[in-house]
Amino acid sequence: MNKVISRIIATTFVGLLSSQAEVQFNRDIKPILADACFHCHGPDPGSRKAGLRLDTEQGLFEGDPPPIDKNDLAASEILYRLTTDDEDDAMPPPENHRQLDPKEISLIQQWVKEGANWEPHWSFNVPEKPNAPSVKRPNWVRKPIDQLVLARLEAKGLEPAEEADARTLARRLSLDLTGLPPSPDTVEAFVSDPTEEAYQALIDTMLESTSYGEHRARYWLDAARYGDTHGLHFDNYREMWPYRDWVVEAFNRNQPFDEFTVEQLAGDLLDNPTREQLIATGFQRCNITTNEGGTIVEENLANYAADRVQTVGWVFMGLTTNCAQCHDHEFDPITAKDYYAMAAFFRNTTQGGLDGNVKDGRGPAITVPTSEDAPRWDALPGEITQAKKLLKERRQHAQEDYANWLGTLTTSMLEENLPKEGLALHCPLDPAPVIKEGNTIDLGKEGDFEIDQAFTASVWINPRNVNKKVSVLARMDVNDKHRGWDIYQQGKRLTAHLIHEWPNAVIKVTTRNEVLEANTWKHVTLTWDGGSKVDGIKLIVDGKEQNLRINNKTLQPNQSIRTKTPLLVGRRSTGATFQGKVQDLRLYTRVLSRAELGSLADLGPVFKMLAIPTEDRSKEQQEQLFEHYLKTADRAYQEHSKALTTLQSERETIASRSPITHVQTEKAGLAMGDILMRGQYDSVGDEVTANTPEALMAMPEDAPRNRLGLAQWLVSPKNPLTARVTVNRFWQELFGKGLVVTAEDFGIMGAPPSHPELLDWLAVTFVESGWDTKALFKTIVSSATYRQSARTSSEKLAKDPHNSLLSRGPRFRMDAEMVRDYALAASSTLSPKIGGPSTRPYQPEGVWDVVGLPGGDTRNYVQDKGENLYRRTLYNFWKRMAPHPNLEAFNAPSREVCTVRRERTNTPLQALVTLNDPQFVEAARRLAETALTTTTSDKEALDYVVNRVLLRPLRSKESDILKSSLTDLLAFYESQPDDAKALIEVGDAPTSESVSPSRLAAWTMLTSQVLNLDETLNK
């Protein structure tokens, strides 16, 4: 990396100084034309008046008469139209809301007079390294960035601010590169050695920290609109956090941004894509989806594609392509046809229009094994195919052995062949007893299984009627909240229960199909894998695994299902009784394989068949018998079968402990789409082939017309937009706003860049570095511009109120996540864990259920415990219909659509969060605890708190304020011990007993004050 950086540092300006024209078309004239004229004389033919367009060179200089006559500038029509008193000729027409002011008119006049030099829209030109402007204070310049910034400042009569002090710099750097405050030690080390070398080393350390990737990922996930729910209607859980973790990792390993782009847009279309490259395509699957009854699949798919076009437009192209969904873009050269040609790239997917309200959204999705599981997961498909092949071969070659076996077969041999391993109980119950009221069978201590004990319970049953809801086999204490387990007849369906406490700690599943018939023998089996997830329970009827409806899955791994009540055939500890016959009850302390279960279920029919003379057996019966032979008596077949089962269950086991993630997959065939008239899904116009907008650079002839082609086009060095748009967003992350303020819109109506040359310098440098993100950040934070103090003056506030000229260092209120992370980090309670399923920290009650629908799986917020309460906010569970309120208060977006710049407001609701949210109150208390238990005086404790939060010593007047506050707080809590106790018990973390409650309460409030300071909340 050093090489790359030195190359960048060595890069200097190119080109010659150009003569500065007084009026520049792009900077001075085009914005006026766009705002006042393009609506009727712009790219959209639908709204164009008089066939005249002023958005193109041709339109401006040709025609009869041409708006501007290059041969006779002074006689140009445009000058007449702008100034005439004739109401019929005046432009804009007098009834228009938008009129030109005299200053604008004189600018246009001046421009025409100076030769009417036309320029294409700035952002559609390929950026070039700018000329180096001369500056009066070359000593201030550390980086080419500074020379460009200084030149503008000097032109406006402003001076840059002095360099911020070492403490401020260390804090700013840490917040910008890692999203977290630095440790006091880091700050002190830099303060004692504030050299350039130390500063560079500090940057490197922070860029290498894993927090760097987490922080960068947070911004990216806004753009990618990542969330943990589908977003519409039920807004159920969507599992795709592996994509979120992929983003963190990609930033941490400093994946070149062009690759980062290609993999997210087209990872699946690369040659032999890796699992990571597939996960990356989740970028396109983050859009919100629905399963609302009544919605129309075609319309949904059109909406999903529209969202992807919008996102790619904002994130990579900086163009509001979405405007062309209904009509040709009013201002930018994007036609509706271009729009649907873009949409065609994204419609060519195997995704369905309804998400099923399930976590995989009905696919496409992949399982993501851990790195430990991955080798086996990847090997298993091949091994399973091979095992199936062996099994098939054995079946084909077993006829001879089968004939021998048939010749010697007796019924006792059949019994012999049934599974024995793990057999805990076998009651033949022969002849079958009739179970009815008053006649149940007590099997005492049998079946006393704990939740972590895998087991199988199987029995033949023959119900007399099928309207009953009764236990067939139960070890369950009705009077102890139904603790225990059972197999339960639910009319014609079969249910299984594992219960700790009814109804809040339960696993309950029911067969989707009706499986029982009156007066008919059925072999029913319950298996439980001893895990904790609902998919560990199975019901098998006559050897066939049943499709189950999950009725309840609230049982937790640490809960017990053991009960003292005996195992009963026919009912629970009390209650209704099964009516009918039962036979051959077996309990095993393991999960039987499918083959084994088959052999149990076959037993009855096989007995029957043996009683039939060989020659009278039907073909079906012969096959059944052969099948039975294979499963129970053919050693070779059994071994192959067991091997297959082992592999399959290994696959199931890995799948059950691995997350899934949504990916994009391409449908076969050419990516085509239809123009939808006015954006309506059901009013179909011409068919279009996937393509990039015609007015921008063309895709190479040989480029694939699919997402891969699109991605390569985006990161082509000739693409004028992607690099500019990207560096602008990175700049925005550091300075609070981009050089182009409208980060999503580099089009004609977007804000013009405050420093066009700087933007281009950054873009070219970025591409030349090989799209090296860390190097770019290092360059920017090394600049003198970045290192300026944020201190402002009345002069600067007047001349540069919004710091657009960069006359001072960046200072702004931190984003929602940083505000929370800051409090956790400063109180040393932040968990360092990276990645994994999303977390559910403290949240007020009733936030989810007001918006949730009954039956939705994100209706009830179940707060996490322990470490997950203190994870980085990046990992918060993001329910799109109800984002976490403490984040929402600080302008976090809902992640329903792409967001490339957040708002930054300052509201009383924010104050209420940091003052009252248990997360912040607890952080204050825990920091106070540490301060009080590691220091020996109030002064030291106060210094500790302030140093931890503000990373600087206290000034004396501040000290007076805080001490006076402390005195009052102490007096209050000493007189009100109950209040003290109540306050320090906020939060799950145990309260220190070595500090007196009143003292701790007073210090908690004092610390809360420090955590609430403007200085704390601002970068």
Added chain:
Amino acid sequence: MNLLSELQAVQTRRHFLANGSHLLGGAALASLLGQTFQQNALANGSIETHFPAKAKRVIYLHMVGGPSQMDLFDYKPEMAKWYDKDLPESIRQGQRLTTMTSGQARFPIAPSKWDFAQKGNCGMWMNDELLPHLAKSADDICWMRSLHTEAINHEPAITAMQTGNQITGRPCLGSWASYGLGSMNENLPTFVVLVATPSNREQEQAISARLWSSGFLPGEHAGVSFRSKGDPILYINNPPGVPSSIRKRTLDSINAMNAITHEELGDPETLTCIRQYEMAFRMQASVPELTDINEEPEHIFKLYGEEARKPGSFANTTLMARRLAERGVRFIQVYHNNWDHHSNVGGRMPDQCQDVDQPCHALITDLKERGMFDDTLIIWGGEFGRTIYSQGGLTTTNYGRDHHPRCFTMWMAGGGAKGGAIYGETDDFSYNIVKDPLHIRDFHATILHLLGFDHERLVVKHQGLDTKLTGVEPAKVIPNLIA
């Protein structure tokens, strides 16, 4: 912008504070600054109206799911003869259906099971069995029987009704009102959202925060959700063990420290921060009084019904809306759910009407008694209507109805709406509009008009376009709806 002189004034006051009593603290500082800044804050939050507003505030009662117009307000006596006969194709005209009924073999007509009668001097035909209270207000209400929309499913339809566009991400009506008119008080938010719990919850629809988001308007114009359970405003209550006096003490200290920060760095945002902490405290102080509904006299509970004592009920919510309106909240958005009657209209409609009938009449009466009716606009209605044909099984006493965007009924009252007006007419099937169609765009334009704005001129730049509530299609104010 006279920020500079303001800053200098702050400096001077800072000197006073530094030299005088340092324990006067930031809260006092902010009060010293208060008036000017507060006025500025108000000014920042509003723009000049285009003409005098008739309505100063709005209470919008949204019936989530889409109430059945022909069972409540759109009287169709002809339909009795059509019981269980197929909807003629000449009426349906290839109309787009939801996939919930597009597969139905036939579309049998379900006449309303309830009797209708004319009410008030205006003679509005209304359900004569389920709306006895509202009937008494018939002449105060401006009836609109010809609303129509394009959207046919809830999510897009409710989004269109609230933001003018089916696609999410635009500001809602409440945000536009907040943006246009600004705040009328310094203790409470400008735009408040209340979600009532229906007594019957058979078929609720999703209501999400996006409906009250500010879209591309500044975030301060987003609705603030008041809750009936837990903290009325999230995080409004101090942690246990922190009484108001202690909160005040800590805020003084915070703001005094912040004043020093401002002196050091000169960032105007620091002053904003000081003001917001002050405002937070005022909100904390005023909300308990606001939500203490028990202070209402007995006759108020008689008026709204005993249900009004039950937190979260529609009656309770309506009463809360009145209390918010009284305290200067500009826009109060209420949601009442479970109007999505795909089946069991016969069973659900009485519950729904029981919930809303008396409170709606009470709200009108109550506002009149307080002299607030004339400048408070009440709006009632759902996101679309329902079909005349039955979805699922049909009997004379029960049936279901699917979504119907082509016509539906809403009403307004007060705030410049024309009492006793009956606008728009539908065909005998309540299927197509035959007179005075009222697109939701026109409806929005009319509401903005009542609030003092020309919908063409209440615009905000977004992605280069002057964007407005009524969107790009032509929209018009309907004079016949205005008093």
